[in-house]
Amino acid sequence: MSTVNLSAITKQFGDVTAVEELDILIKEGEFFTFLGPSGCGKTTTLRMIAGFYYPTKGKVTFNDKDMTTVPPEKRNTGMVFQNYALFPHMTVFENVAFGLKVRKITKSQTKKRVEDILKKVRLDQYMDRQVSQLSGGQQQRVALARALVIEPDILLLDEPLSNLDARLRDEMRNEILRLQRDYGITTIYVTHDQAEALTMSDRIAVFNMGKCQQVGTPTEIYNQPVNDFVAEFIGETNLIPIAFKEEKNNEKIYHCEQLDADIQVQATEVNIAEYNRNDQLLMSIRPESVQIDKASLTGENVFKGEVILVQFTGASVHTYIKLSSDAIIRATDLNEGPSTYLTNGSKVNVKLPADQIRVIPKARM
Amino acid sequence: MLNAEKRKTLLLLIPVILVLIGYVLYPSIETLLESFKKNGVFSLENYSDFFGEKSAANFEALWNSVYISLLSVLLSALIGIPLAYIFNRYDFPGRQFFSNIAIMPIVLPSLVGVMAFMYLYGEAGLVPNAIKDVLNLSEVPFSIGGITGILIVHAYTMYPYFYMTTSSALNNIDPSLEEAAYNLGSNKFKVFWKVTFPLLTPGLVAASLLVFMVSMASFSAPFLLAGGFRVLSLQIYFSKINGDLEMAATQSVILSVVSISFLLFMRWYQDRKDYRMASKGIGAHRSEVSNHILKWCMVSLGILAMIVLLLPHATLLILSLVPEGAWTWQTYPTAFSLENFILLFEDPNIWDPVRNSMVMALLACLGVFVFGIITSYALVKRKFIGKNLLDILVMIPWALPATVVGMNLILAFNEPSAFSFGKILVGTFWILPLAYFVRFIPLVVRSTTAVLEQMDDSIEEAAQNLGAKWFYTFRRVVIPIIMPGVLSGTLLAFVQAVGEFPTSVLLYTLDNRPISIEIMNQLRMFNIGQASAYGMIQVGLIAIVMFISYKFLGVKTENTL
Ligand SMILES: Nc1ncnc2c1ncn2[C@@H]1O[C@H](COP(=O)(O)OP(=O)(O)OP(=O)(O)O)[C@@H](O)[C@H]1O
Ligand SMILES: [Mg+2]
Secondary structure, eight states, X not given: OOOEEEEXXXXXXXXXXXXXXXXXXXXXXXXXXXXXXXXXXXXHHHHHHHTSSOOSEEEEEETTEEOTTOOGGGSOEEEEOTTXXXXXXXXXXXXXXXXXXXXXXXXXXXXXXXXXXXXXXXXXXXXXXXXXXXXXXHHHHHHHHHHHHTOOSEEEEESTTTTSOHHHHHHHHHHHHHHHHHHTOEEEEEESOHHHHHHHOSEEEEEETTEEEEEEOHHHHHHSOSSHHHHHHXXXXXXXXXXXXXXXXXXXXXXXXXXXXXXXXXXXXXXXXXXXXXXXXXXXXXXXXXXXXXXXXXXSSXXXXXXXXXXXXXSEEEEEEXXXXXXXXXXXXXXXXXXXXXXXXXXEEEEOOTTTOEXXXXXXX | OHHHHXXXXXXXXXXXXXXXXXXXXXXXXXXXXXXXXXXXXXXXXXXXXXXXXXXXXXXXXXXXXXXXXXXXXXXXXXXXXXXXXXHHXXXXXXXXXXXXXXXXXXXXXXXXXXXXXXXXXXXXXXXXXXXXXXXXXXXXXXXXXXXXXXXXXXXXXXXXXXXXXXXXHHHHSOHXXXXXXXXXXXXXXXXXXXXXXXXXXXXXXXXXXXXXXXXXXXXXXXXXXXXXXXXXHHHHHHHHHTTOHHHHHHHHHHHHHHHHHHHHHHHHHHHSOOOOOSSOOOOXXXXXXXXXXXXXXXXXXXXXXHXXXXXXXXXXXXXXXXXXXXXXXXXXXXXXXXXXXXXXXXXXXXXXXXXXXXXXXXXXXXXXXXXXXXXXHHHHHOOOTTHHHHHHHHHHHHHSOHHHHHHHXXXXXXXXXXXXXXXXXXXXXXXXXXXXXXXXXXXXXHHHHHHHHHSOHHHHHHHHHTTOOHHHHIIIIIHHHHHHHHHHHHHHXXXXXXXXXXXXXHHOOSTTOOHXXXXXXXXXXXOHHHHHHHHHHHHHHHHHHHHHHHHHHOOOGGGGO
């Protein structure tokens, strides 16, 4: 078990900068997720930790030990590849035993440890199968067992579930979590599926275009995004440009050009992100926080609007409301039966609660 | 560590490059230099002689080679394409069987095939004489020889190239394309010319180029059948026999230029974007032939094709049973026995060539096996500058006609050189295994490269991640995975080395004479039976190897060309 410390890591491929000035500290036993859109540098970072790439600049340390240029075979990390990378000419047993054989563990020890781990991933009856005769989920578990059996200091998983169908994915998520908790192993997980990241992780690092935008627990990331990229990438949100006007009591007042109105926001850390003077500002409000009512609403930030679209998705109902010529806002409510659905064209009042709004700067590119 | 990666690449590349430079590039350059020498001094005289009036025979030979090759392409295409179309598009009794038989010519080594043809259709051949006797003619009605002989043998041995490319292209065409054309109102004829044929074109062009190159290089057919007819590959041999190495070098250079320009043309053509089928995995759909007359016409065609195709094999078998002296002046053989085969095991003089062939082929195969794995691995999995160049260098022996490969080695190693460890190799045992090795490098590299490209990089990374060092990974993971590809290539190389004639005839010595040379000797002594018995041994070896690769390596015969 190790901590992993990436300090000021940059990786360039020719002219392309895949990862830029990355600083991350991953704690012992933590389930840490790299989340981001395709091509943002997640795999590249993971491969630098595994040792398949060496950073152009910066340092990789495990437990304060400098690993920056240590070859992959000497890092004692266990990696699960996206395509599993099982050895096609070996049986399940031989695949799992490979790492132990390399470590010159005795035959009987090897047999015992492989059997144990295969039991753990519930594949003990498939021990002598050729790996090509296994289903996708089973192959996945062999890959996991193969990585875990060597008792790695760090477990690395690169989109391990992306090739599986939805149901199996759910099952494997739980399986991975269970094993991770059992072994208490430091785990780095790469995904571009935000639901996966939010449900599984202790902490998440959100990447965009080679830069880490934010590191935090799932609730921090969701509730207190540091900029518009994070707010938009994780979950759904309404983003409307605003500008700072004044500070009053415990509230800050922002002016919104699109609505031609002032917006009150609570002046707390939760509601206002750090920003610089000359940053462009946006307010972000999650659809589930927007209140709509046909009757009049009291309090701050109440606007009149017209319903332009109602989407029924099962558990919830999305309502799109036009507040002005260029401001459309989306509200999401739990489904409470047909009588509560609004119809297109109806006039409604919309409230953006002052404690639910978050003011964020535009991400600097 | 970045440097460690580079070091590994370098370590892999050094032997590969040394071998390629020493045994491919350096000999070619020696030949080129030699061609610019007259009596040891630099001059262009050889070339002016070649194209001038002084040795008109050479220019005539070049011209003959070219037009025989063009005609061979035409004939092979005319046989191969319709046959492939009929056997793949129509369903009739025995279809599967006939289509398996259709590729039988490839199990006959060239020299043996030509020999069989000679005794089937030649002046004293069985078929013309049989017809003569049956019809009570005073003279044989026909016999092959000279240019017709060469062309017929070429058509027989080379039509499989067209047959196979057409078959696989037809099987890859999405049937819905043709159905769409029918649906839009085209008739059968139009659909073939407007839809099917254009889709076949890329394959056909590739096959044409291949056949052209192979017949430019063809040696055995002219060697046995040409009579006074001159072709370039044979001229090289004659120049060498007459001791005019400088002229032989010049002729080699010219033949190489033609061949290599075809190789480059082919690479260019294959790199061009061609229309690949978007949809995959749809099996061919065959129309059931319902018209009875047509159906039986096709069956008869199949049977006829089968007889023609297998007659050489049958002849070989029959002739191998003719003991010495039982077929000299008579029209037909007079006795049959197993004597020729028994002698193989009893008379060491007769057994020697078989042993020589096997030993030398085995040595060459060990070489290409190791060299093929290393080279392919470097080409596919390693990054370095000049990869394209290396790729071309590897393919050169494939483009060079065998006669030229032989000449190159003679000119490079008839004097001591660093690559022969200061020894003269010509006239020793080692020159022939070396020649086979050089000849079959491309074959093994290509089949190995194909499997390596299928192997995902992450497999190696997984092994490394689990703690395995590079060499351990290579030994325990990479090699076992690519083994089927390497082995099938190597086995094929073995088969071809056992049957190899052109380089053998240029380089053999009395002590290492291989089977092919002994066949030639026996033919010279009119000992047809023994020659055929040797031929049968070659065919037997080929059959065993093909069976093994099919059974244990899952290699289809069709893929071996
Ligand atoms: N070996 C390489 N050579 C050149 N460029 C590369 C290489 N590997 C990655 N890149 C580039 O670096 C950037 C980041 O790639 P990376 O594979 O890390 O993305 P990713 O976040 O894993 O994306 P995905 O979710 O699609 O897997 C991309 O622009 C990619 O094109
Ligand atoms: Mg990736």
